[in-house]
Each structure stands twice: as C-alpha cells, then as structure tokens.
Amino acid sequence: DARVTQTPRHKVTEMGQEVTMRCQPILGHNTVFWYRQTMMQGLELLAYFRNRAPLDDSGMPKDRFSAEMPDATLATLKIQPSEPRDSAVYFCASGLPQVQPQHFGDGTRLSIL
Amino acid sequence: AQSVTQLGSHVSVSEGALVLLRCNYSSSVPPYLFWYVQYPNQGLQLLLKYTTGATLVKGINGFEAEFKKSETSFHLTKPSAHMSDAAEYFCAVSSAQGGSEKLVFGKGTKLTVNP
Numbered sequence: 297d298a299r300v301t302q303t304p305r306h307k308v309t310e311m312g313q314e315v316t317m318r319c320q321p322i323l324g325h326n327t328v329f330w331y332r333q334t335m336m337q338g339l340e341l342l343a344y345f346r347n348r349a350p351l352d353d354s355g356m357p358k359d360r361f362s363a364e365m366p367d368a369t370l371a372t373l374k375i376q377p378s379e380p381r382d383s384a385v386y387f388c389a390s391g392l393p394q395v396q397p398q399h400f401g402d403g404t405r406l407s408i409l
Numbered sequence: 410a411q412s413v414t415q416l417g418s419h420v421s422v423s424e425g426a427l428v429l430l431r432c433n434y435s436s437s438v439p440p441y442l443f444w445y446v447q448y449p450n451q452g453l454q455l456l457l458k459y460t461t462g463a464t465l466v467k468g469i470n471g472f473e474a475e476f477k478k479s480e481t482s483f484h485l486t487k488p489s490a491h492m493s494d495a496a497e498y499f500c501a502v503s504s505a506q507g508g509s510e511k512l513v514f515g516k517g518t519k520l521t522v523n524p
Contacts, residue, residue, distance in 0.1 A: 403450075
C-alpha cells in the first residue's frame with residue numbers, strides 16, 4: 297500500500313534549536329497538509345499546499361514556522377527557533393483535489409526541552 | 410467557519426456492546442463529514458465519509474454513521490464492540506463548496522473496550 301512517510305519519527309532537542317520535519321507524500325498526490333496535534337488543542341491545520349504552492353498557511357505561527365515543498369516528493373516544516381510550547385505530534389497528509397480522504401503519515405513526535 | 414463537537418472525551422464499553430460516539434457539526438455550507446481512527450503512535454485512518462447521497466454510511470471494521478441534517482449530527486455506531494476497536498476516534502468536517510479539502514477536527518473520543 298502507498299503510504300505517506302514522515303521523518304524523523306521522534307525528535308528531542310533543546311529550546312532555540314532549529315527543527316526540520318520532512319514528509320514524502322504518496323506518489324501522484326498533489327495536495328499536502330501539515331497538522332499539529334496536542335492534548336490541549338487537538339488537531340490543528342497549520343498549512344497546506346497544492347502543486348507545491350501554498351494555499352493556506354493561516355494556522356502557522358509565521359515568526360518561527362516555515363513550510364515548503366522543494367519538489368513534488370518532499371514537503372518540509374521548519375521551526376526556528378524552537379520553543380517548549382512547540383512540543384507536539386506533527387502530521388503530514390496528502391491527497392488529491394476534491395477527492396477524499398486525505399492519507400496521513402505516522403507523525404513526528406517533537407519534544408522541545 | 411466550520412466546527413465539530415464530539416460529546417464525551419472518553420467512552421467505555423464492554424466487549425460485544427453497542428458503540429455510540431457522538432459528533433455534532435456546524436457549517437454554513439453543505440458539509441463533507443468524516444470519521445477517522447487513531448491507534449497509539451500512528452496516524453489517522455479513515456473509517457468512513459459522507460459527501461452526498463445516502464445518509465447512512467458504512468465504513469470499515471463494521472462501523473457506520475448517519476448524517477442527520479436537521480440535527481447537525483454524524484454519530485458513529487458499531488453494533489458489537491471488539492477489543493481491537495480500542496483507539497481514539499475523530500470526527501471531521503470539510504466544506505463541499507469550492508472544492509476545499511481543509512479538515513476541521515473535533516477534539517476526539519477515546520474508546521476503551523472492557524473484556
């Protein structure tokens with residue numbers, strides 16, 4: 297079965313460090329989503345892309361977060377500088393326009409000390 | 410703006426008993442509705458979806474849900490719980506208008522199945 301692949305699966309780092317999370321969408325999917333999951337806020341959409349162009353990043357803190365798609369097979373989410381409140385599980389999902397469902401990766405569990 | 414409310418953050422049932430997980434939504438446009446399941450340390454898997462047409466939707470693992478527009482509800486049911494159903498369940502809504510695929514999730518309901 298085709299899968300969305302996220303790396304790393306776990307990341308522990310100190311406050312102030314740069315964090316980069318990567319996502320390989322399912323081949324042929326041109327829409328990529330980044331979500332953040334926390335106990336307090338649940339699942340929140342941070343940003344999403346179609347054909348590598350950002351469509352909506354209104355859920356993402358602009359001062360420290362950035363999301364890009366260098367090519368169709370790679371999406372990245374960066375945090376610089378990281379803060380303890382960024383600790384969460386970050387999910388990537390991919391899909392096709394107007395065709396559900398979105399397919400989720402297994403997430404990156406991020407801990408900022 | 411769209412929103413989802415899942416009543417009950419934790420639900421506990423006995424093996425073989427009926428599972429009922431509640432979901433109410435708010436949407437100013439015709440909604441697409443979804444139920445996802447999340448097992449520990451994994452991503453979300455789609456259980457079932459409602460887009461248009463038949464309001465009773467059947468999904469995987471014996472789950473089904475009924476779209477009730479008058480009640481703005483999309484409750485998830487399964488006649489007989491199995492131990493393997495223990496997981497967290499998320500209801501989500503998306504706008505059917507304009508082809509938007511953004512999902513707005515509820516806070517989730519953790520299902521425990523007791524032997």
